[in-house]
Amino acid sequence: MSHPYLCPNCKTNKTRFNIIEQKPKAVKMDPNTGEITEEYNMDHLDPIHLPYNGPEQKVQCGVCGLIEDEQSFIKRAEYAQNKESL
Template identity: 35%
Template sequence: MEEKPYFCPNCRSNRFKFSRITTFSTPFRKDAITGALLETDEPMLVPDEEDIIQCQVCQFAGNELRFIKQAEREPRTVTPVTSTYT
């Protein structure tokens, strides 16, 4: 995952809450006649070429670059605020 801001290209409101979707493979063995589960191994992470990101607001999922490019198109700027309270 890159250290760059995200912005959801679907709902265009979320810049904060996201999930990274990963895939796991769990090897197992079954009996050929009864179909009973005989043995299971530990799940293994399947490496992806590109991270899949999901917006936690609208549940849209896409590749990481899409979220990064949307944030670059509509950058968030820091607005200086002067306090009127003293």
């Protein structure tokens, strides 16, 4: 279901946003070089490697550039709508 957005930073943008799809990639890196030494399947991780549990997408304000979870933009829009209706 779609929701209206309002940027929680600039508080003016209601129409221009970038939706950023997050696709986690589980890897093991060499601590000295930073090279990826192993890639893991998200279904079969190392016992000490926690799976990614963050949001599937983030939102960037197309005016001020703020990047936050989608809920921040939705909640700010709800707050503004409630404030206008009082």
